[in-house]
Amino acid sequence: MLTKREELFGGTPDEYLSHKEKYENSTRKAVILFSLLRKIQEENNTDLTNYRNLLSGVLGASISQDGSPFGLHYIMFMPVFMSQADEEQQERWLHRALNCSIIGSYAQTELGHGTFIRGLETTATYDPSTQEFVLHSPTLTSYKWWPGGLGNTANYCIVIAQLYSKGECHGIHSFIVQVRDEDTHMPLPGIKVGEIGVKMGLNAVNNGFIGFENVRIPRTNMLMKHAKILEDGTYVKSKNSKLIYGAMVFVRVVIVFDSVNYLAKAITVATRYSAVRRQSQLKEGEPERQILDYVTQQDKILTAIAGCFAMKMNARMLWDTFNVINDQLHKGNMERLGELHALACCLKAISTSDSSLFTARCRVSCGGHGYMVSSTLPATSALTTASCTYEGDNTVLLLQTARFLLKTWRQIDTGPLTPTVEYLKTVSAPGFSYKWENSIEGIIRGFQIVSMKKISSCLNLMTAKVMSGMSQADAWNTISIQLVSAGESHCRAIVISTFHEDMSKAMRSMSASLAEVMGQLVELYAVYWTLERLGDLLEYTSISGADVVKLRSWYEELLRKIRPNAVGLVDAFDIIDELLQSTLGAYDGRVYERLMEEALKSPLNAEPVNQSFHKYLKPFMQGKL
């Protein structure tokens, strides 16, 4: 009798399973895992706060590197329900979703549209004679494409469609749609549903497609917490048309936490391996050195560790900010919705792009063995690059942040600013003076000035182009590279200052030795990004060549100081071997034995001579083919 652990982590490695077997195996594992999680949620009164903890349990325990066919049920189907269904609808559906007696997906993206959601083509036309909506996919490009779990798993999904009533289009709205029979799991009439095929990664997520041929759903299947359709077809507007986008904000907040989890796995593997791997001599005649002793290796890995800690603290800040503003939204106060959206956009973009960048660095820092699937680094790299796209392409999200920043800058003199942008007032105030200094505070101030000057420059450029006769839209597109850069600079200023401020608070309750190491991580992160963004700082601040020389020495000194604690820092993530799933990162450091153990699991090693020798090679080598 297998233990739960053996059931979850034993058997043929996923990499040797077919696409179909991989899905079936991941569904088997998901059922075991989510039965356990279901017990947890039955003990809690699940609200958004508890829900995120439950969700982080789901994500953290999504044991397969390839995600889970239940992922979207937890990541989007339920959060969207909690934020967009009215009380009667929550009463009718939410408990069934929470105990997984129904499995849902989230169908927004179409073959033809992912970013521009106002351009989605799926229609939901209200028929007052039957009090139903008619869901229809008018074109191939209107087919929903990507929804996780939709291929073969989900029997319900939330569909985002253009709402028509009384001949008028009211824009995109959310609808709950049953897609498969709850007993037979057969697709319901008028529904064409399937799986989209093999992807770069996340091949257990079971992303699917769905098309509707005049499928009728009751009026009460429109999620009506915000906007409504009355029985006679009268449309009742939402207090704010952007509230329908609320779930995307929540998921972007979750993704920031998740980008930290992925990066933590990658740096745990790369750091431990770099402590085990010995390669080359630093001095002739000496034993080969741990590759972690090479400063170039420290440059790749220790900065990633600092980045992980920085983003973890920023994820917490974002979650706290989300909760504060979400409470205000529930009370009808929309004042900070734009700020929350802008913050979620830039932090999702920067956390995922940093995670993708540093994870790729961890992969190459482990040489050939880092290219083995059994190291888990290729799959983690595929995961992090996907996060730069899903829940909003990073470029598009940084443009959203830039849009908010320009709007803020236009109003800079009309009154107080909201917390995440009030630095703009400080560094642009008359009489404000600043001379670059090589300190954390000096670096933070420098990034804030860069951000302010980029935003100001973008607005001036836009104004000049429009004055010269260019349309607003063309002017925006022409300077969009600078707009993205302004969004990134704003975010980097927030990340560094949040890391410094929150870590400083945390250090007050730490031992002196731990506080010293944490302080070194904050400095490493700040100095690293200063050196990475030297061009901006030289353009907009008084930093000098002499300052840069001292910064480089400071950076190298920090690498030297942090090196002895590198393994301890990643051990602190406490990722168990079963979740790490890495021949290079296992706690016991038996790298070479594990590489060989995994290799011998290859089906190609089951017999000494593969059948292709007799069928192909031998005749070929004997000139018979």
Ligand SMILES: CC/C=C\C/C=C\C/C=C\C/C=C\CC/C=C/C(=O)SCCNC(=O)CCNC(=O)[C@H](O)C(C)(C)COP(=O)(O)OP(=O)(O)OC[C@H]1O[C@@H](n2cnc3c(N)ncnc32)[C@H](O)[C@@H]1OP(=O)(O)O
């Ligand atoms: C697959 C992985 C599964 C398991 C792996 C395990 C773990 C992984 C963890 C998490 C995985 C998470 C998700 C995975 C599944 C993925 C799901 C999806 O991808 S769902 C689809 C996501 N799609 C998008 O994000 C689309 C992006 N596009 C948009 O958001 C909008 O089109 C865009 C904002 C770009 C433009 O909208 P538009 O209405 O055209 O706005 P416009 O620019 O004209 O005006 C902007 C105006 O609106 C305000 N606004 C826009 N968006 C929001 C918002 N979300 N909230 C609040 N306000 C918003 C904006 O501020 C501005 O206001 P002003 O007019 O300036 O006042």
Ligand SMILES: Cc1cc2nc3c(=O)[nH]c(=O)nc-3n(C[C@H](O)[C@H](O)[C@H](O)COP(=O)(O)OP(=O)(O)OC[C@H]3O[C@@H](n4cnc5c(N)ncnc54)[C@H](O)[C@@H]3O)c2cc1C
């Ligand atoms: C692993 C994975 C899981 C997913 N899961 C789901 C899911 O469960 N449900 C769901 O609904 N969707 C899902 N998606 C779809 C995802 O939300 C979209 O892929 C994403 O929103 C990007 O849209 P797109 O793919 O159409 O890319 P596009 O929008 O076509 O982007 C392509 C390029 O065009 C650029 N671009 C687009 N618009 C602009 C603009 N206005 N200004 C400047 N540049 C622009 C982008 O920057 C990008 O470089 C998933 C995607 C992935 C990869």
